[in-house]
Amino acid sequence: MTPLSHPVAGLAGYAGLAAEQKSQEVTDWAARIGWVAGLLLVIALVYWLMREGWKWRGTLQGDLPELPSAPGEPGAARLALSGRYHGSTTAGQWLDRIVAHGLGTRSRVELTLTDLGVGVVRPGARDFFIPAAALRGARLDKGIAGKVLAEGGLLVITWQLGDKTIDSGFRSDHAAEHPAWVDAVTALSPSGPSDPSDPSDPSNASNPSNQTEGAAR
Numbered sequence: 500m501t502p503l504s505h506p507v508a509g510l511a512g513y514a515g516l517a518a519e520q521k522s523q524e525v526t527d528w529a530a531r532i533g534w535v536a537g538l539l540l541v542i543a544l545v546y547w548l549m550r551e552g553w554k555w556r557g558t559l560q561g562d563l564p565e566l567p568s569a570p571g572e573p574g575a576a577r578l579a580l581s582g583r584y585h586g587s588t589t590a591g592q593w594l595d596r597i598v599a600h601g602l603g604t605r606s607r608v609e610l611t612l613t614d615l616g617v618g619v620v621r622p623g624a625r626d627f628f629i630p631a632a633a634l635r636g637a638r639l640d641k642g643i644a645g646k647v648l649a650e651g652g653l654l655v656i657t658w659q660l661g662d663k664t665i666d667s668g669f670r671s672d673h674a675a676e677h678p679a680w681v682d683a684v685t686a687l688s689p690s691g692p693s694d695p696s697d698p699s700d701p702s703n704a705s706n707p708s709n710q711t712e713g714a715a716r
Contacts, residue, residue: 563599564661566627573628574613578683582671584608584621586644590635590657590664596644597665601625603644608669612683617656619667629667633659637684639677643668654680 587602589595596603606624610617617629635657641650643666654669654677671677 562661563597563663566600566602566625566660567630567633569618569626569628570615573611573615573618576611576613578610578612578676578680580610580669580671580673580676580680582608582610582669584619584624585646585653585668585670587665587667588644590666593640593643593666594645597663600627602665602667605646610669610680612680612687614687616687617658617684629656629658631687632689634684634688635659635664635690636688637681639681640668651677653677656680656684 584606586605587597589597598604601624604621604624606621609620609622611620612618614631616631616634618626619628620626637654637656639651640653640655641648643653643655646653646668648670652670652674654671655666656669657664657666659665671680
């Protein structure tokens, strides 16, 4: 016959188990706060380095002339679109971001094409105008300034600002509008249509789509 446990001994065992569980739930708040503080310092450092790099790049690009302003009478609109501005780079170099004069700021955009050029209106960022004489063509692409989209998901307008040839990337809310813009901008450009397979054209030299095609070959 199994002897019954003494009630007092049982209560003592339960008390010991409860005390053990309670001691396991104790959190080392000093260590946890230290880890959180360290993580926040790392994030702040990364953000500061990015900000300083952005400012340094803007300083290097300080020789770029001011962005043209829209004329008082731009004329009747040939085309218009609403979408996003994804940034600008040196033509043919999709990672060489241009940040001077606010060109590095991504934003919503309203594009209007007239006989005089392309009006770029950006809510919350700086507006600018690309005169028809400064246009160097347009194409469909998939990436600019570190932003990669689906193949053909980006409208890239190439234009001249002083001595600098620039690629500016836009994405319409309705991607089906992109081909009409490529045709119209290219037709308005003083140089006229260019051959996208021509390796001597700097705008075709190193964009992501051409690199992919070269790798495929």
